[in-house]
Amino acid sequence: MMEYHLPVLLKESVDGLNIKPNGIYVDVTFGGGGHSREILKRLEGGKLVGFDQDEEAMANVPNDERFVFVRHNFRFLKNFLKYHGIEQIDGLLADLGVSSHHFDSPHRGFSFRFDAQLDMRMNRHSEITAAHLVNCYTADELTRIFRVYGELKNAAKVAHLLVEHRTKASLQTVGDLQEALRKVTPRWGDHQFYAQVFQALRIEVNHEIDYLRSMLTQATEILAPGGRLSIISYHSLEDRVVKNFFRTGSFDTGSTETDLFGNILRPLTPVNNKVIVPDQKELELNNRARSARLRIAEKQEHGEYDRAG
Ligand SMILES: C[S@@+](CC[C@H](N)C(=O)[O-])C[C@H]1O[C@@H](n2cnc3c(N)ncnc32)[C@H](O)[C@@H]1O
Structure with a gap:
């Protein structure tokens, strides 16, 4: 059977979450479950919620009582977490875009390798x-x-x-x-x-850019102080959205909130100033990792905002 999806930047992205064994985590792009399984390995108690809007991902759901699957778009992040009794999280991982399963499924219309209906809906x-x-x-x-x-x-x-x-x-x-x-x-x-x-x-x-913005905003609101966001993107526009948001708390480079002294106020601090990309070894094993870019940020420990700049 063809592999559903080979996880990209697996160690780097999950290390980036700085997992607390008892914490509450979210994988908003569950897919083949590669990142989720790695998170579960590092949890002792705790909880992991996996989102995927594609029902085909449900075939990969692990049999683990600490795991909850939500077959919905991550733009409803806060609502569905609330439904499951979760108001605050310790970390969230997103591995954006489509999976290899999508590209390799002729009937889904994601690939120019097959003459299928022009569909391309993840949901x-x-x-x-x-x-x-x-x-x-x-x-x-x-x-x-x-x-x-x-x-x-x-x-x-x-x-x-x-x-x-x-x-x-x-x-x-x-x-x-x-x-x-x-x-x-x-x-x-x-x-x-x-x-x-x-x-x-x-x-x-799939409204990928709008929904990414909405998810990042909600994730930041419910992230516990010291909690982490670990986001892998595959397109320069996506990466710019993540980078600006981590650096300034805004999606628009020109607009930042400042305090009386002109310091930029932002809810997150980037953990890696330089974007993380797959190493040569990973690229040799997985050609689909070639455009991946990982950014990690942490929610401020004290007060609502960090002062940058
Ligand atoms: C790159 S794959 C993730 C692969 C996964 N990390 C793994 O290791 O198998 C992205 C997955 O996220 C899902 N997805 C993309 N955008 C989504 C959204 N807005 N809401 C929910 N799921 C989404 C896709 O259906 C796809 O299965």
Whole structure:
């Protein structure tokens, strides 16, 4: 059987949580459960709550009375924890994006390796699919997502080709999309191009940036003093969101709260100033780890805010 997902930066991210054996922890991206199993190994009593919006992840739930699984989006973090009687946590781990299982499942439409329906929903109960975006978004909206989420230099051209193509036939499958983009697909480097197009659509379908912001805000509110956030991202925009939030307490670099003396007030302190990336050994074993970036931050021990700067 194909492996569900090989956990990335496993030791570094779980070490980053500085686990208290009796603490309460959350893994908001349970997936194949690799990080969760490592957290459980380090707990003596304690509790771990695992979130995943994809019901297929439920097949990996460990048989462990300290573990609770929540099959929902992590944007509902506080609500579901409250439902389980948890108001404060000692640490939270997020390993963002999709799992290898998603890329390797032809029917989910996440990969350009298979000619499937353009789906790309992590939660198959949600309504908007990638097919909806390419058939219904305006050229301007498509340009924005290809530029911002796909970092494509020719985003407008790509968007206009899709809009032109769909006046003749709707775009339903991976093959339809590839056909529509034939004119702009590089002969060499087509994998990179498709990867950027697919990444852009996937981030929009799953509202990945908005939900990340919401989760980080809620996590910081319920984190105990001295508690840690350990976040692995795979896209420069995601990483920037995490970095700015850890450094300034804001998602917008220009906006920070300051005290009377002009010191920046922030609820978290970054533990690693330099981003942590996989070492050569991990990259040799797992090509999918190549874009991973880990950042760790700690909630202030005293008072509500740390003063930085
Ligand atoms: C990179 S995988 C995590 C893999 C996991 N750390 C492991 O070791 O197996 C990301 C997982 O998070 C889930 N996910 C992504 N965004 C989510 C969200 N907003 N809410 C809940 N689950 C999410 C995906 O369905 C996927 O299973």
